[in-house]
Amino acid sequence: MRTLPASQVFHRDLVHTAPVVDRAAGVHVWDVDGNRYLDASSGGNIVISIGYGVQDVLDAMAEQAAKVSFCGQFTSEPQEQLARELADFAPEGMDYVRFTSGGSEANETAIKLARHYFVESGKPSKHKIVGRWRSYHGNTLGALSATGHVMRRVGYAPMLLPFAHAAPPYRYRCTLCAQAGTCTLSCADDVERVILNEGPEHVAAFIAEPVVGAAAMGMVPPEGYFERVREICDRYDVLLIVDEVLSGMGRTGRNFAVEHFGVVPDLITCGKGISSGYSPLGAVIARNEIYDAVAQGSGMFEHGFTYGGNPLSCAVGLAVLRHIRKHDLVARAGEVGDYLLSEIRAAIGDHPMVGEVSGLGMLAGIEVVANRTTKEPFPYELGVNKRIARACQERGVLINPSFSGNADGYRGDRFGICPPYIFERADVDRTVAVLAEAVAAVAAEIG
Template sequence: MSEKCHVFPRDFTQDLPMAVKASGIYIYDDQGKEYIDGCSGALISNVGHCVPEVVEAVCEQLRRLEFAHTSRWSNEAIERAAAQVASLAPMGMSYVWFVSGGSEAVESAVRLARSFYLERDGGGSQKHLIIGRWNSYHGSTMGAVAVGGNIPRRRAFVPMFMEHPKIETHYCYRCPFSLAYPSCGCACAKKLEEAIKRIGPQYIAAFLAEPIVGSTVGALPPPDEYWPMVREICDRYDVLLIADEVMTGFGRTGENFAVDHWSVIPDIIACAKGMAAGYVPTGGVIVKDAVAEVIKKGSGAFPMAHTYCGNPVSGAAVEAVIKYIKAHNLVKNARVQGELLGSLLKELEEIPIVGEARGKGLMWGVELVADKATKRPFPRKLKTSGVVTRECMRRGLVVYPGGGMADGVDGDNFMVAPPLTVKEGEVREIASRLKGALEAASEAVRVGA
């Protein structure tokens, strides 16, 4: 009899394989089986696993200085990391606040929005609400869940937080307004102005959105007009624009940041995941100079801190990861290999359960449907995305499943997002394994239904 495991897992009903080592785009279990990490963990491992340059940088920092609390010290590692982040950020965004992950980054971003108006308006501002979107995910802390709109993740905890207003997201495959692009005039973006006017701009601090919707819907890109329109609306009503680039940042979509696809400069960017690429838990907030200067010239202090924010080991990881991205031209590789991956995934739309493949760069999603003509989703009880995930694992491919996006209950999708180091042959192998998994899952759910 094996010893009892004392880990409190995500799901007691799952019997997961034991990961023991990794290299490049591959992970190996304790039976010696090789898996392609086709989703970079959770779109984290942007530079691949166990890269020597990053590992050595982290180890060297641990030997030199492992911790120095930011209430008493600055440190060189975090200053170098901030310079590297700023070198990739949109123009005029040169200040970086470091935290330990995406949820903390979003919490920091929304508190910074509130702090900005308090500082600017002499402490009397009523601006405190953050407009979010349905079918969005911004983290697991109470504040992040409150501004997010992922129904399955928030339903049980609604009584425990202050609600923030929501608008519909850009979901052209299932347009919430029953319109068609482009004749719709990008109604989803216009809903932001409607919400601001209805609530009152004097109460709205920021609009928070993912440039490309991640796990909630599955790599959902917006119409090209969307982000320029919301930028203009925010400017018109004195509302800050916060881009949640936790998944999309640091080259994932084929640009440094996803907002760069539309030449839009947010006021605040929340980031994490690919920032340190999984080597050390790290997140951050990139701040427009004009916003930071208001704090700097006002009280000079931002009342938000965590024990590990700005720790030197995270700084070493961030610096090494960004240098590696630059040295190996990984943003371009994400763009080039992403075009190939997208074309191969589009071919899989011929499979009966595949409704749509969509994405940008090396961030692609596949939506699963019971009926292609009507786009009818599978009932949640079938857990179709889980069926696909298991078939992929049997074939040595890891994908990232999601669900509930069709109506808050039903709907299945998964993401394919390999490390930015992926090569052409590996992209084709991913598509081949995925095709086999989808064909098997298609037969399995048809029998199960």
């Protein structure tokens, strides 16, 4: 007879057993053993935007659940109202919203909508999607095909679509401008190179994260990058999709991170912070021209997911968005986020193991290296980013370990400090103090 393990959940990591969460409030989480953690990871997956246990959201959830949680044959007032208020939150001229259950679904939807737009516009040859290396767009096969994170792709490569990828705007490890001695925006020009290689008549969209998340935490593009990319997309009639699943909804100190760079995209994808983890929710916000092409064409976008736009999740999203705006949490994320980045740099920026500290707002990324001069990454087997995350957790602070592979696809360790927007400066101080201890401990451990 087979002996069953303690857990019968098919977890992502079957080697390291995660603690069992008991409860959470504000910016703290407790496990079932009574240990309290300061959450500087926004729930581990950078989801929690407004903090845990916000009563307004809990009340909205309970009220809507008592009315109706799901009914696929109808729209609902929460869905309609959230679309109106989310469009108002978005850049001007982006007035239409399609809801999903999360970020992967949102990117999958955006990819299909880009194709559908060109079919409706009488350009059915345009179907290819261009992504970037060092990117992550989700685990569904279309979103993973657009993803440029080698370690997430490798096991599924035979199943993926042949999407092309351009160079990332990775200033710390840029090779394109190395001989020039200054940034020439060659990474942006590489988008044009890929479009021309694929044939502009075949390319429907370019998808990119304004500030990179899991694949290279906190990677911020150089000044002028998105402006040039916007020009290239316009030149070849290619839609610009910005993946704001992680960086959007106020995390970087702007409503959407792309606003830092002065361009308006054609599609914005949302997830994570849109519902702050209270209920699964994602969205695609479309430029008016895309909606008009479909409305004036077939009048149909035959694509969707069972729980997309369900009344319960939309009521939660509406309560979260109103809470963000009522308490001016976008500005707070920017202000406290600036303090967070400056304190991280002051505490560990000169450590021999720290190569780069980068990010915007409450989205900070730290790259650790074996040699600061050569930028040589640690061997993958050492799992340095995960060791630092575990050392922080042992000291009562949760950070995001992220994934390895940012340097060459397999090696390269970055991790994130990405707190909820309600973090106080005292919370930052504690997080940074623990982080400094953890980095020193791991450095001593690996020699």
